[in-house]
Amino acid sequence: MDRDMLLVALGGFIGVAGSVIATVVGYVLEGRRERRRLNFDKSVETERVRREHYEAALRYHETGESLRGHDLAGRDLAHLDLSNADIQGGDLTSANLSYANLEAANLTGANLHHADLTFATLQNARLDAADMRGAQLQAAALQGATLGRADLQGANLPHAALFKAYLGFANLADTNATHANLVQARLWHADLERADLGSANLAAARLEFANLRWTNLEGAHLDGVHLRGATVDNTTIMPAGWEDIVASKPEDEPADRSAAS
Secondary structure, three states, X not given: OHXXXXXXXHHHHHHHHHHHHHHHHHHHHHHHHHHHHHHHHHHHHHHHHHHHHHHHHHOHHHHOOOOOOOEOOOOEOXXXXXXXXXXXXXXXXXXEXXXXXXXXXXXXXXXXXXXXXXXXXXXXXXXXXXXXXXOEOOOOEOOOOEOOOOEOOOOEXXXXXXXXXXXXXXXXXXXXOOOOEOOOOEOOOOEOOOOEOOOOEOOOOEOOOOEOOOOEOOOOEOOOOEOOOOEOOOOOEOOOOHHHOOOEOOOOOOOOHHHOO
16 A cells, blocks of 8 residues: 555656656747747847948948948948048948048048958048058058057058058057058057068158067168157168168157157
8 A cells, every 4th residue: 555655656746747847848948949039030130230231331422321330341342432431430340442432531449350441542531449450451542541559460551651641559560561651650659560661661750669679671761760769679670771861760869858758
């Protein structure tokens, strides 16, 4: 009798346990289905927003609407007229902007990581604090552009026009800027470590306190360059006779000591 009662009790327990397990498993599976549905809905919504952002960029020359914060990563924007556009904080990662007109555009804080800006027009554009690592800027027009604290590490800038551009505190390490026009460019405190500036024109450029370790300046034009406080050592490749043509040397003291920074 005791044995029969034990079996009955055990059977009841197993039944209850099975019911509980089935309920728990049901909740888990339902939770997974709900998460998948939510992820799918989020993916659809993200793609819808990205499509709207892209369409807004394509019609910008007609509407002039703000593109601030827009997600344009990987989009083909080649040859578009985006002059004076507000794209502050926008995501242009790996976007194709070759031959695009971005004159006077606001790209402050924008992500241009690995973007293609070959032959793009960026005159007087605002690119302060922009992420331009690995960007392609061959023959790009950046005259008068501001790139303060921009990150251009590993960017390609051969033959780029940076006449009177502002690059104070910018990261230009590992960049290729051969034959670039940097006449009167302001590069105060810029990091140019391992940058290739071979045959670049830096006449009257301001390189005070810039880091020039391992920088290649072979064949560069340094007439009237300001190098006060710059880091120049035996790793820096300088053109012959540079000390006779620069406006100031790394070891020079400022004319007004109170203005030293």
